[in-house]
Amino acid sequence: MKKLNGLFERMANHVTAWTGSSPAFLAAFAIVLIWAATGPLFGYSETWQLVINTGTTIVTFLMVFIIQKSQNKESKAIQLKLNELIAASRWASNRMVDIEDLTEEELNVLHKFYQKLSDESEKDEDIHKSHSIDAADLIQKEKQRFQSGQKKDDNAS
Structure with a gap:
């Protein structure tokens, strides 16, 4: 065979x-x-x-x-x-490996998540920042805290 x-x-x-x-x-x-x-x-x-x-x-x-x-x-x-x-990639989610085996419904859930991720990243002024499925909310909050802290520092100068 x-x-x-x-x-x-x-x-x-x-x-x-x-x-x-x-x-x-x-x-x-x-x-x-x-x-x-x-x-x-x-x-x-x-x-x-x-x-x-x-x-x-x-x-x-x-x-x-x-x-x-x-x-x-x-x-x-x-x-x-x-x-x-x-x-x-150290920042990519290993959960994305073999994603093609998911059901259509599971793919739709991920699609909605990435849509949310895209919406969040559109708020960033720097288009080169990346997000991960595993840490999207945490990274976004850290970036916002860093940016607001940096803006305060910039204003203080």
């Missing part, structure tokens, strides 16, 4: 790379032109129409699986890269 999966993986990679290329588009375009040009030869018959319909249906059916395989692999790679960035 592993050998078959490896074969499918290599084939999917090659097919995905080729179908996204200019030569593949030109080949598909040429096929459509040839089909259209042969219309008068076959009297625009139902069989003539069935040829292109069947061909495009089969190609579309197969491409759905190839594209999905490619997207799954790319999505997993992106998730791993993001997980590495989260793990490497």
